[in-house]
Amino acid sequence: MSRIADRLRELELVLPPPIQAPPGVVFPFQFVRVVGTRAVISGHGPQNADGSFAGPFGQVGAAVSQAEGYALARRTGLAILASLTRALGDLDRVTAWTRVFGMVNSAPGFNQHPSVINGMSDLIIEVFGPVVGAHARSAVGMAGLPFDLAVEIEGEVEIAPAT
Amino acid sequence: MSRIADRLRELELVLPPPIQAPPGVVFPFQFVRVVGTRAVISGHGPQNADGSFAGPFGQVGAAVSQAEGYALARRTGLAILASLTRALGDLDRVTAWTRVFGMVNSAPGFNQHPSVINGMSDLIIEVFGPVVGAHARSAVGMAGLPFDLAVEIEGEVEIAPAT
């Protein structure tokens, strides 16, 4: 009985399958690296139901609207929850969110990065509640992201041993 | 008797009040997240005496000079010390600075990010001394920062239990 899996079902949230790298691209790293009580989360982007990276692509504030950016940050959060589930077996092992580093592919002059990355923060508080889901965060503007992703997020959670 | 609070008075440094989000902006995260012996510090910007974000705003190397950038990085450090004080009760609990990640809103061609973020590094070494204040650091150029902040800094410190 997984409390967080139940919560995801209650919210009708579906986690995507493993990340499909674009043709010719190699990812020689782990999407989640567990070291002791820490699970360190690689940069993730939003994913489609087949595991490929999801658009709209490009800069927030130009090709991508702020509202679309929020939705993409939320989908990036779902991709992260999927990677954590694969790495940890059960999301109930997450005892505390630690850090969220939210990167926005930024059009010149765009300055509302926090309202974009709120898509991630709101998701993890909805799913984990305000105590476990509380986290430190930055939300900042990048000159470019892989494959023209509009949003990329890395982070870290604290975990309990597997039972 | 707080040694670090005494040191701040000696240096005539005043810490700002809690961060005032700009109108309509929600910050659904913690400015400092304590997990075990770690205090993880969210992205902070320089603050005015009323808690609002401080200018000059814009890109270092264009609207903001390198010397202004240094002063803003120092003020960002004061904002971080204020958040740490609120989260920890007493800055004497900081046993080691761990990581400083200094982000500079960068005009095209600006390449002196370390000399800007030195405003933060110099501050924490002045306040905590060279042993506790020693830290790993990066200083890099961003395409944009929230609300056109010229500098944003996140980081981490190691802490002792509250006494």
Added chain:
Amino acid sequence: MSRIADRLRELELVLPPPIQAPPGVVFPFQFVRVVGTRAVISGHGPQNADGSFAGPFGQVGAAVSQAEGYALARRTGLAILASLTRALGDLDRVTAWTRVFGMVNSAPGFNQHPSVINGMSDLIIEVFGPVVGAHARSAVGMAGLPFDLAVEIEGEVEIAPAT
């Protein structure tokens, strides 16, 4: 007898001397900060045999090609291994790579950051093997880097006590 030092000799890899700051630049931080079982790695760039920063300089996707970027990421990895050796005494103390944060000085439109930072990931897996060398990673595009470095990488490793 250091297993990793032997492995570096086997691969004919030579680590650079301490980083030489450009004239007039002060680095008031540690290139590796050891806190408990963690060694936190500051932002590093590629280095020449005399310790100075190595080119080609500028944006990947413009002045610097993607293949040159890969080679610079690999050289940045060697600079990091050199700093870790100086801080830890022996690279055999590294029990797990934890996090790699790869920053690419990005020309407008460049979107192949992962293939650049693979220069770092491939190196540490070659040197440490797939178990110790496994790591979480992000690879992203910056608006600027210090001294027009094409690549800068920070990270973290888990360490055993000195023997």
